[in-house]
Amino acid sequence: MTYQAAAKELAKAQFTGMELRVLLYLQSIADYDNVAQVSQKFLSDELDTTEATISLSVKHLVEKGAITTPQVNGRKAFIIGEHISTRGKAK
Numbered sequence: 293m294t295y296q297a298a299a300k301e302l303a304k305a306q307f308t309g310m311e312l313r314v315l316l317y318l319q320s321i322a323d324y325d326n327v328a329q330v331s332q333k334f335l336s337d338e339l340d341t342t343e344a345t346i347s348l349s350v351k352h353l354v355e356k357g358a359i360t361t362p363q364v365n366g367r368k369a370f371i372i373g374e375h376i377s378t379r380g381k382a383k
Contacts, residue, residue: 298377306355313339314349314380315358319377325365326372 307315317339322328332350336343350370353359360371372378 298353298375301375305358307356308352308359310339310341310350311349311356311358315353315372315376318359318372322370322372322377326374326378328370328372329364329367330366330370331368375383 295318299321302312303316314335317335318328319336330345332343332346337348350361353363358373358376360373362369362371364371
């Protein structure tokens with residue numbers, strides 16, 4: 293998906309402001325597989341909000357299909373759906 297198509301998807305999506313902030317932050321730190329491995333505590337500190345707010349935003353992002361939250365290497369990870377964004381492949 294091109295950057296423009298992904299931006300259009302984001303603009304049309306019914307995300308709250310905090311959901312969008314969380315998603316954009318995850319995009320900014322994701323690796324080439326769209327994986328971001330950070331804690332919700334880290335996100336709450338970085339976005340200057342509570343862990344409860346982050347938890348609710350993550351829950352809604354999962355429900356809306358924007359991210360998944362599997363275990364990767366024994367740690368919780370956030371994987372951004374390729375229909376939302378993709379960094380491409382490492383060279």
